[in-house]
Amino acid sequence: xxxxxxxxxxxxxxxxxxxxxxxxxxxxxxxxxxxMKQRIYDTYLGFNELEDERKMVxxxxxxxxGRRGEIIKNEEIDKEFSRRYIEYKKSSELF
Numbered sequence: 001x002x003x004x005x006x007x008x009x010x011x012x013x014x015x016x017x018x019x020x021x022x023x024x025x026x027x028x029x030x031x032x033x034x035x036m037k038q039r040i041y042d043t044y045l046g047f048n049e050l051e052d053e054r055k056m057v058x059x060x061x062x063x064x065x066g067r068r069g070e071i072i073k074n075e076e077i078d079k080e081f082s083r084r085y086i087e088y089k090k091s092s093e094l095f
Contacts (some may be wrong), residue, residue: 026072033080050084053077 037047057073064070 022068022072025069026076029073029076030080033076038084050077050080 033050033053036049036053038050039048054074054077057070057077061067061070061074
């Protein structure tokens with residue numbers, strides 16, 4: 001019981017727990033974003049699932065500002081767009 005109480009009262013231990021939870025959330029959300037489809041650059045063909053996810057997260061930020069989860073989601077969506085754009089540029093340079 002003392003370990004449990006100490007875990008939540010000791011700032012160093014609680015920071016480690018929260019950072020582990022945050023890292024786990026980031027990793028799972030990144031994997032989820034990679035499964036989403038996004039239209040091909042420079043065209044209007046295809047799906048916009050990733051863009052729709054960004055809109056949904058931004059709507060949630062408006063409703064409940066300051067939540068860490070939405071901040072993390074926005075960061076991960078930006079990273080995924082960047083990753084896909086870099087991949088697209090590399091593949092277009094090869095041709």
